[in-house]
Amino acid sequence: MAVEIIMPKMGMAMKEGTVAIWHKKVGDTVKKGELIASIQSEKIEAEIEAPADGTIIDISVSEGIGVPPGAVIGYIGNKNEQVPSQPDPATQATEHQEIAATVEIDKKRKKATNQASNGKIKISPVARKMAEAAGLSIEHIHGTGPQGRITKEDVTEALAQNDAEKGEMKAAAVEASKQLKVEGMRKVIADRMYTSIQHTAQLTLNSKADVTELQALQRKLTSIAEKNHHNKLTITDFIAKAVVLSLQKHEQMNSAYVNEHIQQFANIHLGIAVALENGLVVPVIKHAEQASLLHISQQIKLLAQKAREGTLESEEMAGSTFTISNLGAYGIEHFTPILNPPETGILGVGAIEVRPAFIGENIEKRSYLPLSLTFDHRVLDGAPAAAFLKTVVQLLEEPHALLL
Known part of the structure; x- marks a missing residue:
């Protein structure tokens, strides 16, 4: 005689159980106690074991279907045994409540x-x-x-x-x-950078200059400068000179936005950012438009040394009209420098990258210098800012013009 597989009552509040998975199919032989189905209610999950040895001869409730506890969900019997006539599930559930309760799960x-x-x-x-x-x-x-x-x-x-x-x-x-309490130099930098971002319309343009010839010129002139003036010329010195010449040609960049007026400066006071252990300072080369390449080089080294020794005077850090920030020593390429208020522009300098390039029909090893120009869009638009950056690039790529 076929044995009924009953939906158990899983908890006193259970009103319906769902067949989650049938692990056996019609025609499969099972042993008493063997897992045949997984069921679940709203709060409980359980497994149904075969109530007897035999063959699954019918699956009355498909996966995903919910029925009340006590309902018959399948039959186990002999292989060719006929399935008994099945009454209404609700009637089944009522008749089998006592059986279902015997498998209630605590x-x-x-x-x-x-x-x-x-x-x-x-x-x-x-x-x-x-x-x-x-x-x-x-x-x-x-x-x-x-x-x-x-x-x-x-x-x-x-x-x-x-x-x-x-x-x-x-x-x-x-x-x-x-x-760590934000105070001293860190507090000044934090306030100035926040003010810069909040009160200017900053935009950054990126470009690269082929400085292969510049490096050759720098090596040649350095030996002369060291011999005659005890001073080593660096790539930064040439960049500073190129910026000064470009500012003379593009006067809009050498300006400041003050009280809804654009103030263009007659002189160029070039700021050179110097990183310190506890912050950053920007000493200024005053009247840089009057300085030679050698003088700019000497001033950069002198001011950087005083910055690291902590001997800079306050007037040596005031009045800049444009700033250069160089992160090339850290391996950085392009970055987004933040304006030094109230200046209109700041030039970020990255690390030189050596890579092959076509020169005419030939491939040569060339050196490229990444440049990032941040400017105040309230003072000038993208085109004139790009023109300024282009002039800087041209001067670095034709370095002998820096000596004229």
């Missing part, structure tokens, strides 16, 4: 081991998917289902505990960190 039972007798962890399919998606190891999740089976509620609880532990770790990290 979710509050003591936590059982996750290991079945064969060492395999028992976990519902839904719970397994949740754990895999969250990257949780099921070996460390305590199961509260039958025989220690892990349910979706167990995974949810494990996730909540995991989040709580992460929160505690973050809190501990915050407690372990130290807070």
